[in-house]
Amino acid sequence: MTGEDYERIAKATPGLRVARVKAIPLYKPGMRDYPKVKAPAQMTVAVVPYSESDKPKAGKGFLQTIKGHLDRHRLLTTELHVIPAEYIKITVHAVVVMEPKYKNEQRRITQELRQLLQPMDHGQGSEGWRFGRTVYKGDIYGVISRIKGVVYVQDLWLDAEGTGFQKDGAGDIHIPPYALVYSGNHEVETISQTDL
Incomplete structure (x- = not known):
């Protein structure tokens, strides 16, 4: 599955209005020096909910729902992280x-x-x-x-x-x-x- 696949699937999460998504392959939250340093078998997906706010922040439930939806599609060998932008x-x-x-x-x-x-x-x-x-x-x-x-x-x-x-x-x-x-x-x- 490519980064684009993750982005497309996350955007289509049922019941959520996902405004923007960015898949970051080989990145694990908290890593420094990315993309020079890469983490194998990691996929991080940053998400933004629809909102009129200047900086819409995804809440816990929003992140969990997207992660659950993506978990059904991801490769078993990939560790997935869904984070707020x-x-x-x-x-x-x-x-x-x-x-x-x-x-x-x-x-x-x-x-x-x-x-x-x-x-x-x-x-x-x-x-x-x-x-x-x-x-x-x-x-x-x-x-x-x-x-x-x-x-x-x-x-x-x-x-x-x-x-x-x-x-x-x-x-x-x-x-x-x-x-x-x-x-x-x-x-x-x-x-x-x-x-x-």
Whole structure:
């Protein structure tokens, strides 16, 4: 059975509304240095229930029901773990130079950042943040730079809160394979080009 099979079966668990699932082969909860280090015959499935919440957390019963459903399909030699998704809060701090007439567009910028840094799509057609995907400063630069009226991003740094993430020397945030991100209160300062 592939990771995709586990994801498909978990999503189809009778009686539950499973919003998102990520199967992590050869991973056992609590392991460090994955994927460099792998655990044979282990399969971990991270799940997110449908919810309007910013960071929906699967409860015990929800996890047990999915595990029971998957247990009927898994290989006997595979040890299965079903865990709730972990959430890492990402806060963007940016200083952005704007065309004069767009100087007060901070709200527009923070809205775009919120839309990017969220675990669920809430009907916007994208799935939401990909499980385990690093938050690169380059991606954030890209999102801000595409906004109408932005001349350039003068300064940018990221803060993260939660467990299991690492910030590297470049300031990018590496999150665990079972984690998603959500938005903190982004701090965006805008400067008019004419004030430089």
